[in-house]
């Protein structure tokens with residue numbers, strides 16, 4: 001790998017982040033326990049005060065079960081999707097969680113045993129003979145949850161969305177996005193809300209079909225959920241594309257240099273994702289898709305692996321993309337227990353900036369943050385625009401790979417950072433930035449994080465002021481149970497509060 005120039009060298013303004021990492025694997029792994037119970041209650045144990053002008057509903061998605069009747073999943077990404085909601089108004093908050101009643105969840109809970117293989121290596125009991133040539137897919141709806149056009153949708157990128165009631169979290173069934181996708185089709189787990197680059201807001205997402213070649217279909221939905229535009233682009237080779245970046249005129253996809261050797265999957269020895277291999281001698285291909293349907297442009301850069309993009313924008317004929325980048329894709333070797341991962345042996349995500357010169361067809365790469373980071377969030381109005389502030393989960397220590405235990409605020413103009421750390425016994429989920437109604441400035445709002453508190457073996461919702469992260473939470477809502485480490489979520493300004501008798 002070449003050595004990239006480091007721009008915006010971070011300066012720590014909070015005490016946390018410079019000392020040695022302090023966490024125990026036992027504490028960290030205790031957040032990966034199934035939560036089979038479904039709760040609904042007013043949260044009563046609150047430290048500090050919920051801001052009076054914070055109102056709306058936080059939805060979170062993630063694997064709620066890490067086992068089926070004692071049969072452990074091989075990887076948390078194979079766990080059944082469970083939605084949590086926390087509705088907030090007038091300084092009060094109500095919690096609810098419900099499993100997505102996917103066909104697979106319902107069947108397995110009735111059978112009290114795994115009936116499906118998982119993409120990330122979970123196998124049916126009985127060894128390879130039982131699993132060989134079973135290519136059926138369990139839509140586990142566990143990755144993201146978005147609210148668009150009056151629909152609450154639980155997303156899993158390999159299959160159709162599930163629609164839920166936003167107040168009760170009852171599962172209403174599969175949703176085909178007003179006919180945009182067909183039964184058996186798929187929709188990304190990472191749609192973006194275009195904040196109004198073309199007038200009204202749009203939901204922009206994609207479907208991916210991959211094999212010897214790959215086809216990306218870009219979808220743009222209006223406020224009613226109907227397609228504004230839809231177009232297809234085919235590229236050679238296998239593609240593992242989890243997320244994309246959006247600007248007013250482009251959707252940008254990274255085709256990571258990976259290949260897929262399906263034979264161990266077909267023969268029942270491995271999950272499909274365990275058959276993905278990183279090719280360190282191949283370039284990463286940046287696919288720049290014009291949103292007006294023009295042909296895509298492909299720009300190559302050095303090999304790297306990206307799950308998530310932080311933001312992108314257009315400036316002076318360039319497209320700038322900030323992404324969480326890994327030196328390589330950590331191959332899932334299929335032997336170790338995910339609860340005993342050796343963090344130092346797998347690459348850490350860092351924040352890299354890709355500046356694309358569209359006329360020359362070249363990419364310039366620089367490292368913005370060289371510490372372990374994941375789960376970026378920013379003011380939603382700045383999606384696709386030049387922006388200043390990024391909030392992101394980070395490890396407690398400034399060096400090395402470790403669980404996310406802290407929240408970092410980056411000033412992309414100056415390179416300054418602020419950190420609030422929950423170490424040694426707190427572990428972060430994905431932060432979400434919520435603008436203050438009528439707020440002035442890009443960081444005028446709050447950052448909400450559902451985190452795991454190993455000291456209590458329970459979860460806390462922490463609320464931090466966007467303009468003073470280092471001061472720590474302005475409110476900590478202590479749940480009387482844990483929510484297993486989750487993936488993604490959304491905050492909406494609508495209040496989907498409890499029923500009269502709750």
Ligand code: FE
Pocket residue numbers: 190242243307308487488
């Ligand atoms: Fe993701």
